[in-house]
Every structure is written in C-alpha cells, then in structure tokens.
Amino acid sequence: RERNGLLEAAGFAPMYRERPLDAPDMAAARAAVQRILDCHAPWPALAMDRHWNLVMSNRMVSVLIGDVAAELLQPPLNVLRLSLHPHGLAPRIANLRQWRGHLFERLRQQIHATGDDTLAALLAELKGYPESPGGEAVALPGEHHGVLMPFEFHAPQGVFRLISTTTVFGSPVDITLQELALETFFPADDATAELLGKLAANP
Numbered sequence: 001r002e003r004n005g006l007l008e009a010a011g012f013a014p015m016y017r018e019r020p021l022d023a024p025d026m027a028a029a030r031a032a033v034q035r036i037l038d039c040h041a042p043w044p045a046l047a048m049d050r051h052w053n054l055v056m057s058n059r060m061v062s063v064l065i066g067d068v069a070a071e072l073l074q075p076p077l078n079v080l081r082l083s084l085h086p087h088g089l090a091p092r093i094a095n096l097r098q099w100r101g102h103l104f105e106r107l108r109q110q111i112h113a114t115g116d117d118t119l120a121a122l123l124a125e126l127k128g129y130p131e132s133p134g135g136e137a138v139a140l141p142g143e144h145h146g147v148l149m150p151f152e153f154h155a156p157q158g159v160f161r162l163i164s165t166t167t168v169f170g171s172p173v174d175i176t177l178q179e180l181a182l183e184t185f186f187p188a189d190d191a192t193a194e195l196l197g198k199l200a201a202n203p
Contacts, residue, residue, distance in 0.1 A: 020176065021055060021176055021180070026176070026177075029169070029177055030056075033047050033055075033056055033180070033182065034056055036167070036182060036184075037056060037057060037058040037182070037184075038058050040058060040184050041058050041059065041060055041200055042060060042196045042197050042199065042200030042201075043060065043162075043184065043185050043186055043187065043196060044057075044058065044060040044061045044064060044162070044184075044185045044196075045057065045058045045060070045061070045182065045183065045184040045185065046058070046061050046079065046182070046183050047180055047181070047182050047183075048079055048180070048181050048182075048183065049176075049179060049180060050110075050114075050116070050119075050179035050181075051076075051078070051116075051118050051119060051122065052078055052079045052080045052107075052122070053075075053076040053077065053078050053079070054076070054077040054078070054079055054082075055180065060196070060199070060200060063199055063200075064153070064155070064160075065082065065089065068082065068087065068088045068089060069085075069087035069088065071087075072085055072087060072088050078122070079183075080103060080107070080122065080126055081122070081125070081126070083099075083103065084100060084103070084126050084129050085129060086129060086130055089153070090129070090131070092153055092154040092155070093151070093152065093153055093154075094152035094153065094154055094159060095150065095151075095152045096131055097131055098149065099149070099151060099152075100126075100131065102149045103126075104123065104126070104127070107119060107122070107123050107126075108123065111123065148163045148188075149163075150162060150163055150188045151163070151164065151185070155195075157195050157198070157199065158191065158195050159191075159192075160187075160192045160195060160196065161187070161188040161189050161191075161192050162185040162186065162187060162188055162192065163185070163186050163188045164183050164184060164185045164186070165183075165184050165186070166181050166182065166183055166184075167181070167182040167184065168180065168181055168182070
C-alpha cells in the first residue's frame with residue numbers, strides 16, 4: 001500500500017493490486033488461511049485485516065464470544081472493539097488493564113508505521129472505554145514480568161490463560177494478503193489446554 005502511494009505520488013501507476021479476499025483468484029490463499037485456522041483447533045484462531053476487522057476464524061472463536069452483545073458481532077466485527085468494549089469481552093478479562101496496555105501499544109506502533117487515520121480514530125475510541133462496566137480496573141496489580149503477555153479470560157468453565165502468535169504471508173503480491181494477519185492462540189497452562197479440549201469436544 002505504501003509503495004503504491006509513493007508511485008502514484010510520483011506520477012506512476014500503482015504496482016500492486018488490492019483484491020477482495022473472496023475474489024476467484026484469491027481462492028488458494030483463502031483456502032490456505034481457513035486450513036490454518038481449522039487445523040489450529042481446539043485452540044482459537046482468527047484472521048484480521050489491517051483495521052483489526054475479523055475476516056475469518058475457526059469455530060473455537062465463536063464458542064468464546066457467543067454471549068457478547070449482538071451489536072458487537074455485526075460486520076465488520078472489529079476484534080479490538082469486541083475485546084475492550086464494556087458490553088464485549090472486557091468484563092471477563094482477568095488482566096484487563098495489562099491487556100489494554102498491550103493492545104494499545106500494538107495499535108500505536110501500527111499507527112506510527114502507517115499513519116492510518118482509521119486506526120488513530122479506533123485507538124481514540126478504545127481509550128474512551130471504561131476498564132470495567134463499573135469503571136474500576138479488573139486487573140492484576142503491577143507489571144507482568146513473564147516473557148509473554150497472557151490473555152486471561154473468565155468463562156463458565158474456568159479461567160483460560162492464553163498466549164498468541166501473529167502470522168503473515170511470506171511473499172504476498174496483493175495488498176489484501178500483505179495486510180492480512182492470523183492471530184493464533186495457545187494455552188498458557190495445562191488447565192487451559194484441558195478446558196479448551198473439553199469445549200471442542202462438547203461445544
């Protein structure tokens with residue numbers, strides 16, 4: 001996207017196309033993404049566009065977000081809004097203050113790299129959300145001292161402790177694919193692995 005902008009500013013034609021993910025010539029890439037997501041079960045996995053809008057997911061994501069406010073699930077479903085909105089997942093995130101800070105830092109870095117006004121507006125919106133429905137922090141005090149920031153999530157079955165990885169295509173020549181990110185979650189402890197395994201077997 002940035003290279004196209006530079007070329008157009010210099011009076012040249014853009015080099016890279018931007019096709020919708022459901023375009024016929026994107027079928028192989030789309031199938032590869034869905035295969036990665038499906039094979040990641042019983043752990044949650046999803047694919048997002050550059051604005052953190054949900055594009056694809058595996059069924060474990062639906063299991064975890066099924067009881068949030070319906071308006072937050074309408075397309076385009078924004079993953080950050082869903083996570084931090086007081087009617088979304090926020091009341092169930094055990095380390096909400098730390099998780100907010102982690103997501104805000106990722107978003108700030110993305111804004112700094114791209115200058116994207118939509119992302120800047122999203123960050124301003126998210127900062128306006130209370131940290132819990134009552135305005136009090138639902139968080140573990142102090143700084144997290146581990147090597148990875150966990151996502152700690154209350155569910156009827158217990159507390160899920162998850163860590164995540166982000167995957168991108170290695171050699172994209174299409175803007176949509178270049179900006180697509182796969183977020184795959186893994187259990188951070190044996191208890192979470194057992195709980196997710198049971199959920200997958202009995203959704």
